[in-house]
Amino acid sequence: MGAWRVADGHLGISSLIAFLLYAFGLMDPINELSQNVTALQSGIAAAERIREIDEMQAEGEADGLAEGVPSGPALSVGPMPESPVLELKNVSVAYGPDAEAAVRDVALVVPRRGHTAIVGQSGAGKTTLFSLILRFLEPAQGELLLDGRPYREHSHHEIRARLAYVEQDTPIVPGTIRDNLLLSRPDATDAELQQVLHEVRLTEKINALDDGLDTPLSGTTVSGGERQRIALARALLRTPDVLLLDEATAQLDGLTEAAVQDCVRVRAARGAVITIAHRLSTVIDADTIVVMEGGSIRTRGTHEELLATDSLYRDLIEALRIAADPAAARNAPERVRHPLTPAGDAIRGIA
Numbered sequence: 001m002g003a004w005r006v007a008d009g010h011l012g013i014s015s016l017i018a019f020l021l022y023a024f025g026l027m028d029p030i031n032e033l034s035q036n037v038t039a040l041q042s043g044i045a046a047a048e049r050i051r052e053i054d055e056m057q058a059e060g061e062a063d064g065l066a067e068g069v070p071s072g073p074a075l076s077v078g079p080m081p082e083s084p085v086l087e088l089k090n091v092s093v094a095y096g097p098d099a100e101a102a103v104r105d106v107a108l109v110v111p112r113r114g115h116t117a118i119v120g121q122s123g124a125g126k127t128t129l130f131s132l133i134l135r136f137l138e139p140a141q142g143e144l145l146l147d148g149r150p151y152r153e154h155s156h157h158e159i160r161a162r163l164a165y166v167e168q169d170t171p172i173v174p175g176t177i178r179d180n181l182l183l184s185r186p187d188a189t190d191a192e193l194q195q196v197l198h199e200v201r202l203t204e205k206i207n208a209l210d211d212g213l214d215t216p217l218s219g220t221t222v223s224g225g226e227r228q229r230i231a232l233a234r235a236l237l238r239t240p241d242v243l244l245l246d247e248a249t250a251q252l253d254g255l256t257e258a259a260v261q262d263c264v265r266v267r268a269a270r271g272a273v274i275t276i277a278h279r280l281s282t283v284i285d286a287d288t289i290v291v292m293e294g295g296s297i298r299t300r301g302t303h304e305e306l307l308a309t310d311s312l313y314r315d316l317i318e319a320l321r322i323a324a325d326p327a328a329a330r331n332a333p334e335r336v337r338h339p340l341t342p343a344g345d346a347i348r349g350i351a
């Protein structure tokens with residue numbers, strides 16, 4: 001356009017050049033301005049999210065009991081050695097006011113020592129039951145007791161100090177392997193760290209890394225099984241009264257399975273272990289097995305008792321057995337292959 005106007009004699013060459021130079025000069029600031037507007041928009045969104053979190057009611061405020069409130073007289077007397085450590089009395093809970101109950105009328109007594117395994121189809125309410133025990137959720141009905149005292153008389157901190165939890169989808173925080181382990185007990189010594197790593201059979205793997213315990217986890221590729229063992233080591237470091245283990249449904253490797261089995265056995269001899277079992281070896285080892293269905297406890301007993309009396313338990317066990325034995329998987333009838341989803345799918349996938 002400029003060239004055409006210059007050729008026509010309507011515009012001087014000097015004016016055209018000046019115009020172009022100004023136009024080019026403007027380009028950078030305009031570019032920068034639009035980038036800043038984008039940054040501003042994501043900043044506004046982040047600020048909104050921070051505000052939402054800021055407005056959430058913190059635990060402790062919600063129940064009117066400040067964190068770290070000293071224990072009442074009952075605890076100072078000390079729990080009876082043979083009394084149950086945990087007790088659930090007809091507990092029900094739902095996610096949200098209109099939702100159907102995820103756990104319904106559950107009564108469970110957890111002895112001070114021994115291994116209780118919870119089995120059930122996907123969505124039966126197993127993880128929800130753990131959330132109740134950990135007091136992530138408050139029951140809509142019924143109550144929970146720790147050492148014979150209701151949960152509401154304990155602070156959140158008191159309850160969680162007694163429990164250690166290995167989650168189903170084992171989270172790992174940014175930082176080194178050491179940071180991840182010390183999260184549960186910052187004052188643990190190196191010897192204690194080595195001891196738990198040995199228990200979960202990670203010693204060799206960590207010694208093979210250039211920086212050992214100080215290797216940043218973000219830069220290292222740890223397998224799913226190794227992640228789970230790191231999370232287990234973190235829980236064991238606490239020597240909890242009750243170990244809650246929500247077994248991962250995927251990431252089954254032989255070493256992890258054996259490590260989990262050994263740890264559970266050793267801990268169950270000294271304290272209470274509750275597992276949500278997705279592995280045959282864990283189920284068979286348990287002292288008591290609780291079968292959950294649709295949020296309630298369907299039945300409970302030992303492996304032999306349940307095999308003889310409960311059809312759902314037989315189906316669940318059959319699915320786990322198939323997962324553990326690929327030859328059986330090929331010959332299994334279709335009905336038995338599908339009782340567990342997605343847990344069963346993941347196990348079968350590996351098998």
Ligand SMILES: Nc1ncnc2c1ncn2[C@@H]1O[C@H](COP(=O)(O)OP(=O)(O)OP(=O)(O)O)[C@@H](O)[C@H]1O
Nearest residue numbers: 095102121122123124125126127128129341342343
């Ligand atoms: N955060 C949540 N919000 C709403 N509903 C939920 C939430 N978590 C679980 N539920 C619902 O509660 C029910 C029980 O879920 P839960 O996670 O306890 O099952 P699960 O027995 O642990 O299953 P899986 O074996 O697959 O881990 C399901 O119907 C599920 O949809």
Ligand SMILES: [Mg+2]
Nearest residue numbers: 126127168246
């Ligand atoms: Mg679950």
